[in-house]
Amino acid sequence: MTGRYLEDFAVGQTFHSARLQIDKERIKTFGAEFDPQPFHLDEEAARDTLFGGLAASGWHTAAVTMRLLVESDLKPAGGIVGAGFDELRWPQPVRPGDELRTESEVLEVRPSRSRPDQGLIKVRTTTLNQKNEAVQVIIANLVVRRRR
Amino acid sequence: MTGRYLEDFAVGQTFHSARLQIDKERIKTFGAEFDPQPFHLDEEAARDTLFGGLAASGWHTAAVTMRLLVESDLKPAGGIVGAGFDELRWPQPVRPGDELRTESEVLEVRPSRSRPDQGLIKVRTTTLNQKNEAVQVIIANLVVRRRR
Numbered sequence: 487m488t489g490r491y492l493e494d495f496a497v498g499q500t501f502h503s504a505r506l507q508i509d510k511e512r513i514k515t516f517g518a519e520f521d522p523q524p525f526h527l528d529e530e531a532a533r534d535t536l537f538g539g540l541a542a543s544g545w546h547t548a549a550v551t552m553r554l555l556v557e558s559d560l561k562p563a564g565g566i567v568g569a570g571f572d573e574l575r576w577p578q579p580v581r582p583g584d585e586l587r588t589e590s591e592v593l594e595v596r597p598s599r600s601r602p603d604q605g606l607i608k609v610r611t612t613t614l615n616q617k618n619e620a621v622q623v624i625i626a627n628l629v630v631r632r633r634r
Numbered sequence: 635m636t637g638r639y640l641e642d643f644a645v646g647q648t649f650h651s652a653r654l655q656i657d658k659e660r661i662k663t664f665g666a667e668f669d670p671q672p673f674h675l676d677e678e679a680a681r682d683t684l685f686g687g688l689a690a691s692g693w694h695t696a697a698v699t700m701r702l703l704v705e706s707d708l709k710p711a712g713g714i715v716g717a718g719f720d721e722l723r724w725p726q727p728v729r730p731g732d733e734l735r736t737e738s739e740v741l742e743v744r745p746s747r748s749r750p751d752q753g754l755i756k757v758r759t760t761t762l763n764q765k766n767e768a769v770q771v772i773i774a775n776l777v778v779r780r781r782r
Contacts, residue, residue: 516697519697519701520697520698520700520701521697521700521701521704522701522704522705523704523713523714524713525713535712535713536712536713536715536777543697543700544716545693545696545697545700546697548693548696549664549667549668549669549691549693549694549697550668552668552669552691552693553667553668553669553670556669556670556671557670564683564684565671565672565673565683565684566671567684568692568724569723570721570722570723570724571719571721571722571723573718573719574718574719574722575717575718575719576716576718629684
């Protein structure tokens, strides 16, 4: 197995992803399956809502962020496994055609008290659009393997 | 517009959803698009991972939870719009064939300081499987309209 073990992570390290463009039709089909509300389904109906136009479901943004993160240079050995989150915010809506990427920073690294073969890293991942506006901020606690 | 306004919510109210079964093939296609890691893609490859078998991506669980919540009896006027989250946990993996439902409880109701036409409610939504085990717990701050 390749990838980074707990011992390879240090506070302050940063990791980056490629870019992924958000397709208008995928916003609507994701909305239809998982978040069927007017602002995620139809331009016309979205106009009179809080969003003032079609916007991706926050869960669509979160899912795309996960995809970008899996393919980023973070690469923990054993995969990206979330134990929980301290924070999840969507400061700006994601619009059709937006191009998203992630920036991640390690905030904490600590061995597990109960499991000597693993530890936790706390990572803040910011998802940015093509104007460098944050569209999602998430602080995750990830389970990472230790070297043996 | 129908639905509940801020004035219709009170601490301690509970809301419930219907049930939705998680399909094995959808676990894999969701994983392939958004969370391409062995434990979300393939039974065989999943066996030797932390999950010990195929499990839904946490983001798939979160998205299905949103669907259940939208169709539950919570129904805020203006829709379910998340301003942020205090907590998001996945205490148990979701397996193929699991039947999920949600239980939501209102923890806080407060008018907005800056926007006289809206307020925030804090809602804990627990997603349960057919054995009544919690598979997701999320505490969300939702933007809700006030009556005018």
